[in-house]
Amino acid sequence: MITAIVVHDGDNVATALEPIEAGQTVSAGPARLTAIDAIPRGHKIALRDIAAGAAVVKYGSPIGTASSPIAAGAHVHTHNVASARGRGDLHVAPRSPDIGIP
Amino acid sequence: MTSGPAFLGYARADGTVGTRNHVLVVPTVICSAVVAERIAAAIAPVGAALPHLAGCGQIGPDLTVTHETLAAYARHPNVGAVVVVALGCEQVVAQQIADAARHAGRPAHIVSIQGEGGTLRATARGIEIARELAASLDSVERSWCPASSLVLSVKCGGSDYTSGLASNPAVGRLADTLVDLGGAVVLGEIAEIMGAEHLLAARASTPATGAQLLRVISRVEAEAMALGVDIRGTQPSPGNIRGGLTTIEEKSLGATHKAGERTRLEDVVGYAAPIAKRGLTVMDTPGLDVESVTGMVGGGAQIVVFTTGLGTPTGNPIAPVIKVTGNSRTAQTMADNIDVDVSGILTTGESFDVAARRLFTEMLEVASGRPTAAERLGHREFAIYRRNPTI
Numbered sequence: 001m002i003t004a005i006v007v008h009d010g011d012n013v014a015t016a017l018e019p020i021e022a023g024q025t026v027s028a029g030p031a032r033l034t035a036i037d038a039i040p041r042g043h044k045i046a047l048r049d050i051a052a053g054a055a056v057v058k059y060g061s062p063i064g065t066a067s068s069p070i071a072a073g074a075h076v077h078t079h080n081v082a083s084a085r086g087r088g089d090l091h092v093a094p095r096s097p098d099i100g101i102p
Numbered sequence: 103m104t105s106g107p108a109f110l111g112y113a114r115a116d117g118t119v120g121t122r123n124h125v126l127v128v129p130t131v132i133c134s135a136v137v138a139e140r141i142a143a144a145i146a147p148v149g150a151a152l153p154h155l156a157g158c159g160q161i162g163p164d165l166t167v168t169h170e171t172l173a174a175y176a177r178h179p180n181v182g183a184v185v186v187v188a189l190g191c192e193q194v195v196a197q198q199i200a201d202a203a204r205h206a207g208r209p210a211h212i213v214s215i216q217g218e219g220g221t222l223r224a225t226a227r228g229i230e231i232a233r234e235l236a237a238s239l240d241s242v243e244r245s246w247c248p249a250s251s252l253v254l255s256v257k258c259g260g261s262d263y264t265s266g267l268a269s270n271p272a273v274g275r276l277a278d279t280l281v282d283l284g285g286a287v288v289l290g291e292i293a294e295i296m297g298a299e300h301l302l303a304a305r306a307s308t309p310a311t312g313a314q315l316l317r318v319i320s321r322v323e324a325e326a327m328a329l330g331v332d333i334r335g336t337q338p339s340p341g342n343i344r345g346g347l348t349t350i351e352e353k354s355l356g357a358t359h360k361a362g363e364r365t366r367l368e369d370v371v372g373y374a375a376p377i378a379k380r381g382l383t384v385m386d387t388p389g390l391d392v393e394s395v396t397g398m399v400g401g402g403a404q405i406v407v408f409t410t411g412l413g414t415p416t417g418n419p420i421a422p423v424i425k426v427t428g429n430s431r432t433a434q435t436m437a438d439n440i441d442v443d444v445s446g447i448l449t450t451g452e453s454f455d456v457a458a459r460r461l462f463t464e465m466l467e468v469a470s471g472r473p474t475a476a477e478r479l480g481h482r483e484f485a486i487y488r489r490n491p492t493i
Contacts, residue, residue, distance in 0.1 A: 041263075042346030043346045061297070061355050063355065078343060078348055083349035083351060085351060087333070088330045088333065089332040
């Protein structure tokens with residue numbers, strides 16, 4: 001059976017130590033679950049369903065929020081997790097006049 | 103002689119202890135960098151140059167940071183003597199760099215390219231001085247110094263999923279051990295604390311220190327956001343993302359492990375500013391590896407332990423940089439850059455404590471003079487943090 005590491009009891013994701021194929025059974029801490037996506041080595045698998053807008057938790061702390069509903073066993077990465085920090089794209093930044101270079 | 107863990111270091115007149123004994127060749131300005139590099143190369147490996155892009159066209163805080171960083175290297179415990187190479191018309195004052203060295207009890211000389219009359223004469227004069235200084239350092243011997251005299255810089259770069267799961271927690275236990283012995287640890291890269299600051303602030307020795315950490319992190323986040331783009335793309339970097347790191351919060355939570363699990367946060371200091379307290383200090387450095395290591399060594403770190411998942415070659419001109427990986431593939435594919443492989447934490451069940459004990463032994467051996475991979479390969483990267491435009 002393939003193993004994924006759960007760092008902290010409160011985490012809702014685990015890290016795959018080997019590549020996981022969709023349909024494989026994964027041992028993650030005390031849990032057993034079935035991967036529903038392929039998970040590359042070092043990437044994360046959801047341990048349970050995570051609602052859109054809910055915190056994704058690793059190391060016992062939030063690492064971002066789910067940007068869409070994430071099902072248990074799904075690949076968790078940039079396509080379905082948004083960062084809450086350094087989001088200049090979500091804020092109107094004061095623009096300095098763009099004089100350009102002739 | 104000393105009781106407890108010790109290494110063979112250079113006990114300096116100013117009370118600091120060096121792990122190396124370089125003749126430092128400091129260009130005041132980019133224009134004198136090539137001459138400085140040629141002088142240092144003539145006395146390799148004892149010679150170390152600090153080629154940089156600054157020293158002129160700077161106003162305000164950046165000029166101050168350039169001056170202070172160069173002066174910090176000139177009085178660094180790993181430096182035994184200094185040659186300052188000036189052009190002659192630049193902003194950075196050669197005398198100020200030389201004075202910093204002399205006040206710390208190190209001999210220092212100034213060579214000016216305009217004063218000597220060109221590249222060839224300045225290089226020849228510089229080499230002549232540097233050879234005399236190198237000969238005088240030959241007679242200086244190492245003596246047993248306590249591990250507590252070390253200021254350890256902890257750093258990570260080219261991070262992947264193994265960094266937060268294996269190498270950083272192992273280095274964190276090394277940091278805890280060194281602080282228990284009375285030593286000092288410095289953590290930089292403010293952007294890579296973003297998302298983990300609550301953990302460090304909770305360990306602050308005073309409420310004021312915790313508040314200072316949060317202020318510095320807010321400032322860096324505001325600077326990044328003022329650019330109007332998502333920080334994701336540089337934090338985490340494309341390689342970090344391929345390596346499994348999804349957000350800056352995840353990267354930071356993994357990265358902050360390397361500052362220890364229980365060390366108290368004693369101080370927050372500016373870029374390359376002196377690390378004055380034992381225990382853990384956070385330094386205001388950017389996340390770019392070379393600028394970050396340059397600042398922490400400037401603050402007085404005599405040794406750097408640098409974790410990497412993907413593998414990276416970064417060294418420093420005067421401080422040994424020990425590379426640690428928790429990725430078993432990187433340990434093989436980039437073997438010439440890696441000093442310590444702790445991938446057994448993930449593959450064979452090596453405990454963090456056993457890995458940390460190996461790191462402690464490695465740290466003392468390198469502090470006593472054994473060259474690191476970066477030193478053997480000639481990696482001497484140096485870059486001063488710049489926040490303002492060149493005028």
